[in-house]
Amino acid sequence: MYRIAVLPGDGIGKEVTKGAVNILQAIGDRFGHTFHFSYGLIGGEAIDREGTPLPEQTLHLCKQSDAVLLGAVGGPKWDNNPPHVRPEKGLLQIRKEMNLFANIRPVTFYESLAASSPLKPHVIEGADFVIVRELTGGLYFGKPSGRRIEKGEEAVVDTLFYKRAEIERIITFAFTLAQKRKKKVTSVDKANVLESSRMWREVAEQVAKRFPDVQLEHMLVDNAAMQLVRSPKQFDVIVTENMFGDILSDEASMLTGSLGMLPSASLSVDGPALYEPIHGSAPDIAGQNKANPLATILSAAMMLRLSFGLTEEADIVERAVKQVLDAGYRTADIAKHGDCVLSTTEMVEKVKDAI
């Protein structure tokens, strides 16, 4: 039996997690696995009901589970809340509390989606890389972070902080991953300006010595933002700081034409992992049965593979998604002129049929 904590969150989070749970159940039926789903509150809904974006019982539930499936958090309703009662705080807290230091965001080219990408086909054809984003440190978590008076003037500060060991951990993770792939690590930093990046680069060099079969390349973050659009095929594993990874992975989603296609896994050293689509709660289309459930379904596939070791099952889900796209089925975000647009639930059914 596999215990899965499901945190639907806000907006389309509910619709897409429902779809993914559906798919996991189909996999369970076919392979004789029992997935047990328990639901928890997070984000805006948790604020409304419990007064906090990450209630104690949600965290407890997650820690007791074998894996966590998360939808998305946030919405205009809570945008003007004070920092500690904002939906996003729940997400940041769960990452920190569960020690989810490694966020893996695979970027895969789908032949059949080439038309919905803003990039030219020859640029993206065959692109296949993974962004490894450090998730529990960097500019997101450093202290101090807040307002202050500086020489009589109002001012504000955020802090990019890393222990050397944190940098080493994430870079080692990236090298281990690259060893199973195309054996190339692109370490992205801003070493010509930031001290933290200079340590990052130094650590990358050291770690590289332990992986003689993996090629290490350094790239400045501004250049990386350009290269992702210019020639994404050059990448295998990209490893970078939290804030840089946030920016670069959203940008990279444009290879597939939609944020609605990109899954992610957030891993800890030895606790349960968390799986979530990289898209947000999309308040504008929430509750309309329009959202693309594929990123969350692909996140569930990552769960099968990485948390449960169910490789065949994961492959089947990923192949089903590909098959459905090849057959021309599209949700609105990836549809082009003339396509027949499916609803969220219809898309989920199509994937289920393909399993």
Add this chain to the structure above:
Amino acid sequence: MYRIAVLPGDGIGKEVTKGAVNILQAIGDRFGHTFHFSYGLIGGEAIDREGTPLPEQTLHLCKQSDAVLLGAVGGPKWDNNPPHVRPEKGLLQIRKEMNLFANIRPVTFYESLAASSPLKPHVIEGADFVIVRELTGGLYFGKPSGRRIEKGEEAVVDTLFYKRAEIERIITFAFTLAQKRKKKVTSVDKANVLESSRMWREVAEQVAKRFPDVQLEHMLVDNAAMQLVRSPKQFDVIVTENMFGDILSDEASMLTGSLGMLPSASLSVDGPALYEPIHGSAPDIAGQNKANPLATILSAAMMLRLSFGLTEEADIVERAVKQVLDAGYRTADIAKHGDCVLSTTEMVEKVKDAI
């Protein structure tokens, strides 16, 4: 008489500034202006000759001039130098010392370059926006920035710091610019995570009240990185923090197919302004007469318009560049299969002929 300080810097910096000086001279001849050029050292060459990336006399020269034209700094030779004797430090110092708080990076679509962009023509056709990057604060300059021991462990820190007045100054600048353009400001931040971004957003709202004819929109930086690729036509003026602006403007250069096309101006409150291409020193092609001089020539055009008020002259340079591109002339970076590739000096001659 206009006094121009020229700081060629390293790598292709020398070749491209030479080209731009040439064009300015042509403009001077045609319109009867006298441009007086004085040369200063900066970056790697300054380190080699003077032991510091920004010698005192260079700074003095710049402050005594009406405007500064800079090439580019940096190269592998100095990459392992300690932080304070790195070429980039010279650039950061001159920005700080001359109080160049507003970096303006216009992104223009050239019909004739559509083929060399990795983006599909319908995505970029007609795109025309300006990135206003805060240049003397933010993550680049905050203190502390350095290594430390934290609870017995090696650690490192960088700081994103702003005084409220600094944020207000750059946002006001962006609104003033938008008023003369399409009357829309997109303020880019990460207000769902960073305290500095929350103040940024607050200040943007306040400044907006003084510009009722300009529309203000907030966009998260991860989303902005995506939208720049997905639908760049939506933008008019983008205003953002130093580090964010660095990343987004390099990314945006892909609209024109090459970093070699994008000029920039860095303005202070009342001192001389600095003009530089946004590309780097490109050590791999330095000294080979291959570099694209157009970004620097377009930077010189910005100088004519913004520092000297020579609008007609600036228009003529910009039109000449467009004309040369329309005629099919290309340097290697923007050439596609079958194009006849020009050298740096040949390209400069073509622009000169068109003036």
